[in-house]
Amino acid sequence: MSAKDLRGKVAIVGVGTAGCGEATGFSELEILAQAAKAAVEDAGLAMADIDGICTANLSAAMWPLNVVEYLGIRPKFVEGTNVGGAAFVAHQTHAMLALAAGLCDAVLVCYGSNQRTSTFGRKERTAARNLLDHNPYEAPYRPFNPPSSYAMIAARHMYQYGTTRRHLAEVAVAARKWAQLNPEAFSRGPLDVETVLNARMISDPFTVYDCCLVTDGAAAYVITRADRAKDLKQKPVHILSNATAAWHRSVANMADLTVTPSKESGERAFAAAGLGPKDMDVVQIYDAFTINTILALEDLGFCGKGEGGPFVEDGAIAPGGKLPVNTNGGGLSCVHPNMYGAFATIEAVRQLRGTCGERQVKDAKTAVVNGNGGNSASSQSTSVLATADAL
Amino acid sequence: MDGAPDQGAEAHYRAALNQGRLLIQRCESCGKHVFFPRSICPHCWSESLAWVEPKGSGTVYSTTTVRRKPDAGGDYNVSLVDLDEGVRMMSRVDGVPPGEVKIGMRVAAEVIEEGGGGLVVFRPEGAR
Ligand SMILES: [Zn+2]
Secondary structure (H helix, E strand, O other): OOOHHHOOOEEEEEEEEEEEEEOOOOOOOHHHHHHHHHHHHHHHOOOOHEEEEEEOOOOOOOHHHHHHHHOOOOOEEEEEEOOOHHHHHHHHHHHHHHHHHOOOEEEEEEEEEOOOOOOOOOOHHHHHHHOOOOOOOOHHOOOOOOOOHHHHHHHHHHHHHHOOHHHHHHHHHHHHHHHHOOOOOOOOOOHHHHHHHHHHHOOOOOOOOHEEEOOEEEEEEEEEEEHHHHOOOOOOOEEEEEEEOOOOHHHHOOOOOOOHHHHHHHHHHHHOOOOOOOOEEEEEEOOHHHHHHHHHHHOOOOOOOOOHHOHHHHHHOOOOOOEEEOOHHHHHOOOOOOOHHHHHHHHHHHHHHHHOHHHHHOOOOOEEEEEEOOOOOOOOEEEEEEEEEHH | OOOOOOOOHHHHHHHHOOOOOOOEEEOOOOOOEEEEOOOOOOOOOOOEEEEOOOEEEEEEEEEEEEOOOHHHOOEEEEEEEEEEOEEEEEOOOOOOHHHOOOOOOEEEEEEEEEEEEEEEEEEEOOOO
């Protein structure tokens, strides 16, 4: 069996989000459960039908146990791979295999975080993680991570290819323009390139607008085999392929700061799907920082290496541009509760269902989702999704 | 191998650093230098890693200024430095304001005492 044999064999049949933005007073399990219930109901299934689960979390080491207990389910397939925010895209391969093998019939992928409003705040969480997952070769230099690592990636890209801060700002502005069309987006106020450039610097060359939001939010989606999907409530969105590449942990061990694992995951995902970048109607990229969008456009093959900056000029990835990228507003302007992979997936599903209202990409039949994980584009996972008529 | 064989690579590296010496590893099987210190070579997976003292000279591969309010200590530099032996490490460049550290800048390593032990930092080449 090869990755091609799994092409289109499973479909995303239900999606749900909850607590996006601020979920003051709610725990992460509470909003996760709300999103899970919404996704299951969206599919026209019952929670009792869920017999497989994929979930991960940045604090709890045995998080799938917390989740199965909370949801009151006893799944036959349990998957807790954590490669950072790309996890909820990477889980798709494991779900595809389990479903195709008949180990289970309905897999729930779910995530939730209340990082913005939790009383046990972001500072404490970061300190605790640094203690439990100590890196003696980085910690003494106090990089403000993740921004500092991605900032050095951006600085190198600028040095090698002439990418400018203005190019980075174009990415932030495009994301905001999409967010303005999305009533569920967290940041919808006006934003222009000059404002991005003149904003408070976080870690050079990044200002606060080059960095993703810090919000709460939960997301969940349900995957079944394609034969079952066609009889369910929603228009199925088939997973043509998913591929994950994991290359390193810390930025000092990233071989070339201008080339990300998407180069590998994208090639494998497109090959298995039998499609290429030119065939994609919609693009969802995990934009933890503005440089991520540029790097992913290059590494997935939408443009050549080093051409990502000029590629995004003049609103090219904004509404009305040549390529619809991050149509929900992305992690930069829509929602970013620490790990964003499930949200990118859900926006692709909504686009392919045609339910995106004002921001709907006309006749969207194919989408690529690119997850990003770790402090320095450490892991990435690429999926190609399609409607039944693009199978 | 110099140093105690009953000690892991990380502890050996740390002990040398605390004595003011920067050591990196060189694989006796594939000839490549290795950093950070490991128990097996990440290139050919041999266990024959020998400790060597690098020349200490290198080039800034990338850099950032971490912004911090003046009353919290002010801005500081974080850099990735490629040693001439071909390994990369996170560090910082001292001796110039953080904003003046540039990619491509030639730098020299120095082991200072900070945080209760030895720490590798760099200075612009010829600055001392
Ligand atoms: Zn070797």
